[in-house]
Each structure stands twice: as C-alpha cells, then as structure tokens.
Amino acid sequence: xxxxxxxxxxxxxxxxxxxxxxxxxxxxxxxxxxxxxxxxxxxxxxxxxxxxxxxxxxxxxxxxxxxxxxxxxxxxxxxxxxxxxxxxxxxxxxxxxxxxxxxxxxxxxxxxxxxxxxxxxxxxxxxxxxxxxxxxxxxxxxxxxxxxxxxxxxxxxxxxxxxxxxxxxxxxxxxxxxxxxxxxxxxxxxxxxxxxxxxxxxxxxxxxxxxxxxxxxxxxxxxxxxxxxxxxxxxxxxxxxxxxxxxxxxxxxxxxxxxxxxxxxxxxxxxxxxxxxxxxxxxxxxxxxxxxxxxxxxxxxxxxxxxxxxxx
Amino acid sequence: xxxxxxxxxxxxxxxxxxxxxxxxxxxxxxxxxxxxxxxxxxxxxxxxxxxxxxxxxxxxxxxxxxxxxxxxxxxxxxxxxxxxxxxxxxxxxxxxxxxxxxxxxxxxxxxxxxxxxxxxxxxxxxxxxxxxxxxxxxxxxxxxxxxxxxxxxxxxxxxxxxxxxxxxxxxxxxxxxxxxxxxxxxxxxxxxxxxxxxxxxxxxxxxxxxxxxxxxxxxxxxxxxxxxxxxxxxxxxxxxxxxxxxxxxxxxxxxxxxxxxxxxxxxxxxxxxxxxxxxxxxxxxxxxxxxxxxxxxxxxxxxxxxxxxxxxxxxxxxxxxxxxxxxxxxxxxxxxxxxxxxxxxxxxxxxxxxxxxxxxxxxxxxxxxxxxxxxxxxxxxxxxxxxxxxxxxxxxxxxxxxxxxxxxxxxxxxxxxxxxxxxxxxxxxxxxxxxxxxxxxxxxxxxxxxxxxxxxxxxxxxxxxxxxxxxxxxxxxxxxxxxxxxxxxxxxxxxxxxxxxxxxxxxxxxxxxxxxxxxxxxxxxxxxxxxx
Numbered sequence: 001x002x003x004x005x006x007x008x009x010x011x012x013x014x015x016x017x018x019x020x021x022x023x024x025x026x027x028x029x030x031x032x033x034x035x036x037x038x039x040x041x042x043x044x045x046x047x048x049x050x051x052x053x054x055x056x057x058x059x060x061x062x063x064x065x066x067x068x069x070x071x072x073x074x075x076x077x078x079x080x081x082x083x084x085x086x087x088x089x090x091x092x093x094x095x096x097x098x099x100x101x102x103x104x105x106x107x108x109x110x111x112x113x114x115x116x117x118x119x120x121x122x123x124x125x126x127x128x129x130x131x132x133x134x135x136x137x138x139x140x141x142x143x144x145x146x147x148x149x150x151x152x153x154x155x156x157x158x159x160x161x162x163x164x165x166x167x168x169x170x171x172x173x174x175x176x177x178x179x180x181x182x183x184x185x186x187x188x189x190x191x192x193x194x195x196x197x198x199x200x201x202x203x204x205x206x207x208x209x210x211x212x213x214x215x216x217x218x219x220x221x222x223x224x225x226x227x228x229x230x231x232x233x234x235x236x237x238x239x240x241x242x243x244x245x246x247x248x249x250x251x252x253x254x255x256x257x258x259x260x261x262x263x264x265x266x267x268x269x270x271x272x273x274x275x276x277x278x279x280x281x282x283x284x285x286x287x288x289x290x291x292x293x294x295x296x297x298x299x300x301x302x303x304x305x306x307x308x309x310x311x312x
Numbered sequence: 313x314x315x316x317x318x319x320x321x322x323x324x325x326x327x328x329x330x331x332x333x334x335x336x337x338x339x340x341x342x343x344x345x346x347x348x349x350x351x352x353x354x355x356x357x358x359x360x361x362x363x364x365x366x367x368x369x370x371x372x373x374x375x376x377x378x379x380x381x382x383x384x385x386x387x388x389x390x391x392x393x394x395x396x397x398x399x400x401x402x403x404x405x406x407x408x409x410x411x412x413x414x415x416x417x418x419x420x421x422x423x424x425x426x427x428x429x430x431x432x433x434x435x436x437x438x439x440x441x442x443x444x445x446x447x448x449x450x451x452x453x454x455x456x457x458x459x460x461x462x463x464x465x466x467x468x469x470x471x472x473x474x475x476x477x478x479x480x481x482x483x484x485x486x487x488x489x490x491x492x493x494x495x496x497x498x499x500x501x502x503x504x505x506x507x508x509x510x511x512x513x514x515x516x517x518x519x520x521x522x523x524x525x526x527x528x529x530x531x532x533x534x535x536x537x538x539x540x541x542x543x544x545x546x547x548x549x550x551x552x553x554x555x556x557x558x559x560x561x562x563x564x565x566x567x568x569x570x571x572x573x574x575x576x577x578x579x580x581x582x583x584x585x586x587x588x589x590x591x592x593x594x595x596x597x598x599x600x601x602x603x604x605x606x607x608x609x610x611x612x613x614x615x616x617x618x619x620x621x622x623x624x625x626x627x628x629x630x631x632x633x634x635x636x637x638x639x640x641x642x643x644x645x646x647x648x649x650x651x652x653x654x655x656x657x658x659x660x661x662x663x664x665x666x667x668x669x670x671x672x673x674x675x676x677x678x679x680x681x682x683x684x685x686x687x688x689x690x691x692x693x694x695x696x697x698x699x700x701x702x703x704x705x706x707x708x709x710x711x712x713x714x715x716x717x718x719x720x721x722x723x724x725x726x727x728x729x730x731x732x733x734x735x736x737x738x739x740x741x742x743x744x745x746x747x748x749x750x751x752x753x754x755x756x757x758x759x760x761x762x763x764x765x766x767x768x769x770x771x772x773x774x775x776x777x778x779x780x781x782x783x784x785x786x787x788x789x790x791x792x793x794x795x796x797x798x799x800x801x802x803x804x805x806x807x808x809x810x811x812x813x814x815x816x817x818x819x820x821x822x823x824x825x826x827x828x829x830x831x832x833x834x835x836x837x838x839x840x841x842x843x844x
Contacts, residue, residue: 031715031716031719031722032716032722033718033722035722036718036719036722036725037718038356038447039448040358040448040451041721041724041725041740042452042753042765043447043448043451044450044451044762045762047446047447047451048447048725050443050447051444051447054443083347083500083519083520084499084500085500085519090520093519093520149552152556152560153556156556156559156560156562157556157560160560160561163557163560163562164553164556164557164560164562165548165553165556165557165562166521166522166546166557166562167521257550258550258552258553260548260550260553262520262521267520270347270520273346273716273717273718274346274347275718
C-alpha cells in the first residue's frame with residue numbers, strides 16, 4: 001500500500017509540472033499583458049521598460065518560467081503584480097474561503113444527492129423515482145451562475161433575507177454563514193444532480209444482481225438488503241464524490257464571481273483580467289496539487305472499502 | 313431525512329433573522345474597480361482610485377473644489393495656502409505650505425514631506441522611490457522637474473519650460489508621511505498602514521475585499537470634517553452584483569448602476585444622481601490612411617451618428633450627446649462651426665460632394681477596435697453596433713473588432729502600427745480634466761508617440777501654436793479662451809467620431825444625504841451623511 005502511495009506521489013510531480021507549463025504558456029499566449037493592467041495608458045516607454053524589468057518580463061519566456069519554478073521549489077510563489085503582496089498570502093486566504101464553500105456545498109450535494117439517488121433506485125419506475133430523477137436532471141442542467149442570480153433576486157433583493165455578495169467578516173460566524181448560504185446552494189446544484197444519477201444507476205446495478213435476489217430469498221429484512229446494496233455501490237459513488245469535491249474547490253469561478261465570494265475562483269477571475277501571472281500560476285498550481293492529492297485519497301479509500309480493487 | 317430538512321429550515325430561518333444591522337454613520341460604497349485601489353499614495357485604478365482612495369486618505373498641495381454642481385471645480389488651496397509664479401523667472405514657482413497640519417500618524421506636515429513625496433515619484437536613486445506609484449503618476453507631473461526647500465513651510469518648484477499648467481499637475485501629487493514610511497521602509501507595507509493628511513484615515517484593510525476608512529477627527533479644515541464615522545469601500549466589478557448589493561441593503565451607494573435598472577431603482581425609492589463631467593466617449597481615428605484621412609468622410613461620419621438615440625434608448629439618459637471633446641457649456645467648448653446634429657441627409661451630401669455616390673464609389677471599409685467592457689466604456693457593444701448601423705446608413709462601412717478591455721488598453725499603447733496595422737479606429741474613453749489630458753496629449757505634434765498618445769497622428773501647426781500659447785498664458789480666463797479656439801479647430805477637423813459624454817450615474821439609498829455631484833471625476837465624501 002505505501003509503495004503504491006509513494007509511486008502515485010512521484011507520478012504527481014510530472015503532472016504538476018505539465019500543468020504549470022500549460023498555464024504559463026496559455027497566459028503568455030493570450031492577448032494583453034500585465035503591464036497594460038497596472039500602468040495607465042499614458043505611462044512613458046521608459047516607465048514601461050522599468051516596470052517590465054522590475055518584474056522580470058524583459059527575459060525570454062523559458063528563462064522566466066525556470067526562474068519561477070526555481071522559486072516555487074523553495075516554497076516561494078512570488079508576488080502579485082497588481083497588489084505586490086506575496087501570492088502565498090492571497091492563495092492562503094482565498095483557499096480558506098473556497099474550502100469552506102466546497103465543504104458546505106459538498107455536504108449539501110452529497111447528502112441530498114445520495115438520498116435522492118437511493119430513493120429513485122428503490123422506487124424505480126414509480127412516481128417518486130420520476131420526481132427524484134427530474135430534480136437530478138434539473139440540477140445537472142441549470143447553469144449554476146444563473147441559479148445564483150435567481151437566488152440573489154429571490155432571497156436578497158425581494159425577501160431581503162440573505163446578503164447578495166461578499167464574505168463579510170464583520171458579523172462573526174453568523175455573518176459568515178449568512179454570506180455563505182446562497183453560494184452554497186448554487187454551488188451544490190450540479191454535484192447534487194450528478195451524484196443522484198450515479199447513485200441511482202449504481203444502486204440499480206447492484207439491485208439487479210443475483211446476490212440481492214439471494215439475500216431477499218433468504219428472507220433478509222429490507223433494511224439489511226439496503227445496507228448490502230449501499231456498501232456494494234459505495235466505491236463507484238466515492239469516485240464521483242472525490243472528483244466532485246475537486247471540482248467544487250476549483251470549478252466555482254462563475255459562482256464566486258456572481259456572489260463576489262473571495263475564494264480561489266474569484267481570485268482566478270480577477271487575476272485573468274489583470275493578467276496577474278504570478279497569482280494565476282500560484283493558484284492553479286495549488287489547485288492542481290489538491291486535485292492530485294484528492295484523487296490519490298479517493299483511490300486509497302476505494303481499496304480500503306473494496307479490497308478487490310487493489311488486486312487488479 | 314425529515315429531521316435533516318427540519319434542521320436546514322431552522323438554520324436558514326435563524327440565519328435570516330440574525331439580520332444585517334448596519335453601523336450608524338457608516339457609508340458603504342460599491343466601487344466598479346476589480347480590486348482595492350493602491351493605498352500607498354500615488355494610487356492606481358485610474359480616477360476611481362483618486363476618487364475613493366487617493367483624495368480621501370491623502371491630499372495634494374492644491375485641491376479641487378468639489379462643493380458645487382453648477383460649475384466646473386476650481387483649484388483651491390490644499391496643503392499649500394498659496395502659490396505664485398516668480399515674476400523674474402516664470403519657470404520658478406513658490407508654494408507657501410499650510411502650518412499645523414498633522415499626518416494620521418501624528419507627525420507634522422512640512423516642506424520635508426513634500427520633498428520626500430516628490431523624490432518617491434521622481435528620483436530613482438532615492439531610498440523611498442516607489443517604482444509602482446511613480447509609474448502611475450509621473451506622466452501627469454511632466455513639468456515638475458526640480459523641487460527645493462526654502463524653509464520649513466516654503467518650497468520652490470522649477471519647470472523645464474515656462475508653463476502655466478503647473479497647478480493642474482500639482483493636483484495629482486498627494487503627500488505621504490515620511491515618518492510612517494521610515495517606520496516600515498517598504499511601499500507595500502506602507503500601503504497596508506498608510507498615513508496621509510486627508511479627511512479620512514485607514515481603519516482596516518482586507519486585501520482584495522474591503523477598505524474601511526474612518527473620519528480623521530483632527531482634520532485641519534473644520535468645514536470638511538467628515539459627517540460620517542466610517543466609509544467602507546467594496547470592489548464590485550460586476551454591475552449585477554453592485555445592483556443586488558444595493559437592493560439587498562448591503563451597500564448604500566453604488567457607482568454606475570446598469571442603465572436598464574435605473575427606472576426600476578427610481579421607482580423603488582432609490583436616488584439616481586447624475587451630472588456632466590469631463591468624460592468623452594468616441595472613436596479615435598487613424599488620420600494617415602483611408603478612409604479617415606479624408607476630412608469629408610470624417611465630417612460625414614460625425615453627422616451620421618444618432619447621439620440622442622444612443623443616450624435616450626440605449627443608456628436611459630445616463631449620457632448626453634457629444635459633438636466635440638468638451639460638452640456645451642464647458643469653458644473650452646467655444647463656438648464650433650460644425651454642430652454634428654443627427655443629419656444623415658447632410659452626411660450623404662458631404663460624401664457625395666467628396667465624390668462618394670454611395671453605390672459605385674464608397675469610402676474604404678474601416679476596422680474599429682472596440683472593447684467588450686471596461687472602465688468608462690459604458691455599454692461598448694450595443695453602442696458600437698448602433699454606430700456601425702448609423703454609418704452604414706450613409707454609406708460608410710465599418711467592421712467592429714471587439715476585444716477584451718485589458719487588450720484594448722495595450723493595443724491603444726501600440727498606436728496604429730504592428731498588430732494594429734489593419735485598424736482604422738479605436739474606441740476608448742478619456743477625461744479632459746485639464747488642458748494636457750483634454751488637448752495636449754492628442755492634438756499637439758510633440759505628443760506623437762513615443763512622447764505621448766497622439767497616435768492618429770493629428771499634426772496641425774495652428775493647433776500647436778494655440779496650445780503653446782495657452783501653456784504660456786497665466787490668466788485662466790484668457791487661457792480658457794485660447795483652449796476654446798483649439799476646440800473649435802479640433803471639432804472642425806473631426807479627428808474623432810465624437811459620440812457621447814457620460815453623466816456619471818450613481819445609485820444611492822434614500823438614507824444617503826448631503827451628496828453634491830460635482831462636474832468632476834472626484835467626489836467630496838466629507839459632506840455626506842447617512843440617516844438612520
């Protein structure tokens with residue numbers, strides 16, 4: 001097991017390197033430049049050259065990349081071009097906010113999604129199944145930023161119950177949770193739909209297997225059969241949960257932009273428009289690392305639940 | 313499951329009831345900036361940075377008088393009590409500084425602070441040289457060559473040539489506290505605990521999220537001691553986010569509400585505040601290539617635009633038609649020959665007289681580079697589509713090439729060369745706050761790149777002569793009269809397609825009292841109060 005984990009961790013290094021090279025190249029290939037974002041259009045040529053030199057943009061791209069990599073290896077993600085604050089601080093703050101949102105929306109999505117999926121599987125073909133499946137389809141199909149705007153209109157603008165934007169740190173924990181409520185719901189919709197559908201099909205798969213028939217023939221209580229089905233469907237569901245959690249962490253650019261939630265997605269969006277390359281590269285590198293570790297965790301968990309996987 | 317749902321309902325209701333009580337005397341503003349403007353003195357984010365950060369925390373030697381709506385702000389004493397140009401050598405200016413002014417950190421304001429600030433912008437060798445701040449501002453301070461301390465409260469400024477525009481440059485240099493900088497010796501750290509002499513001081517700075525200012529109770533001008541205890545500034549680049557934040561009571565004031573929300577906001581009891589100010593939105597044309605090298609085609613284009621339609625139907629009266637660089641009623645407007653009312657028939661006539669019958673012979677197809685959004689750009693896509701249609705109606709074909717805002721500012725800098733070789737016009741908005749921003753940088757031959765941004769290029773000896781004369785005229789009324797002549801000439805030459813002037817819309821709750829919208833990019837927040 002430890003050898004497996006070790007090998008996977010080693011494999012993560014080229015993955016992350018590849019990701020960082022792609023990000024670096026894409027950012028530099030895109031039109032626009034960071035100097036344009038931070039200097040007024042009337043700034044003199046000399047000022048522009050001085051600023052480029054100060055940030056190292058006067059060097060050829062491969063040199064810039066290697067210098068960046070050299071610093072990253074030493075744990076230094078560099079400084080933001082726009083704020084000149086250490087990127088690591090930006091990443092730390094935004095990651096904490098995004099993690100909170102990822103955890104809350106995942107809890108909501110996983111809980112409700114698994115419940116809906118199981119409900120649908122056990123009432124297959126009946127009205128309840130149709131209803132649960134319909135909710136799942138809506139969850140997957142409704143764009144979450146649109147859902148976010150609708151939530152704001154209903155709960156912030158019309159009812160005035162919940163704040164529309166930001167993550168105010170004035171109101172203490174209650175204030176924070178109030179700010180978190182709407183983005184959590186908006187962000188939970190897609191994974192809820194995905195998980196409900198996967199759970200339903202996984203559970204149905206197991207339900208149709210002969211051993212379930214045997215269990216039932218043995219006269220086992222409904223509850224016990226249910227437990228067996230869930231345990232057998234679990235590996236498949238866990239894979240999806242792991243992936244979805246990763247998406248929640250990094251894939252909430254639109255939702256965070258709609259709610260101005262100061263997380264990694266919001267930061268990425270800002271960094272893209274400001275062409276703030278150190279921030280962009282730093283955030284993506286950290287997110288990619290999270291993804292890799294999460295996938296590893298999922299794999300380990302799977303073998304733990306279902307030892308047959310390890311043998312393959 | 314039912315228990316879980318029950319829990320959720322209880323949690324949601326209790327969260328809702330916890331309410332969002334706003335502090336008394338706190339003014340919360342939703343800015344359009346994507347980030348908190350630089351707080352270290354020479355601010356960024358254009359004039360929004362000056363509006364909410366630069367001019368609130370800090371002050372220049374000369375201030376804008378922002379107390380009136382009905383006339384353009386004049387220049388009034390700020391940290392300098394008076395200033396005069398030397399009679400014997402008009403390249404020398406003497407500034408008498410205000411005594412008994414303290415920085416927020418308690419240290420005294422004096423000539424050393426002015427020199428310290430000057431070096432932080434102009435002297436690369438100085439320990440306190442602020443590379444970033446300097447890059448933001450030094451192009452606005454081109455006439456400030458050398459500064460000398462005569463005594464603790466008197467400084468002498470020297471300019472390379474005789475120029476009456478010095479006060480218009482001094483307004484952009486805000487004075488920072490040397491004592492505070494010497495404590496941290498780093499501009500980023502200084503920016504987190506800044507110290508100026510302005511009516512507001514920084515209470516709390518949450519990077520990328522919010523900036524909280526509190527009233528400076530010891531402010532030197534009792535008439536401008538802030539009426540509110542606190543101002544909270546929140547960056548909200550998304551218009552819909554700003555709107556939702558205002559409507560849900562999270563902020564009291566938003567910059568630039570979406571035009572289509574204005575009627576509804578008014579109906580729900582919000583205040584919509586507008587006023588003219590020196591803002592210009594138009595197309596800057598390439599003058600050395602077809603079709604815009606032909607003055608007749610440029611004039612025809614200016615007669616083809618339905619400016620009233622744009623302001624009424626598209627922007628819900630948040631702009632006024634622009635038929636020149638300045639607006640009617642502005643001291644520089646003058647009396648131009650061409651009125652550029654919406655007159656497609658006249659446009660066609662002008663084109664016909666120039667040999668374009670509109671069927672067999674049309675002006676060459678032009679490409680206009682436009683942005684999809686951006687600071688001061690209003691609704692660039694919709695507005696440009698209307699302009700394209702207006703021009704097509706009279707026989708001028710324009711292709712629109714939309715690019716993102718950051719790229720447009722970068723492409724503007726290049727001028728009509730390299731990547732922009734196939735481009736004939738750029739749609740970008742500008743201020744004309746002072747003579748250089750309004751005229752000097754565009755309509756003087758010495759401003760052709762790389763010196764400045766006369767990219768068209770507009771080269772006209774008469775314009776050069778008038779601008780030089782204005783710069784040497786120290787009597788402001790006479791100076792205005794000369795600049796009005798420049799304006800008449802520019803309108804007649806039509807190097808731009810003049811389109812509109814923004815009215816700087818702001819939406820506020822009915823609780824916000826005492827705000828006077830000046831004809832300016834800046835605001836005075838000290839007179840604003842927030843009712844219970």
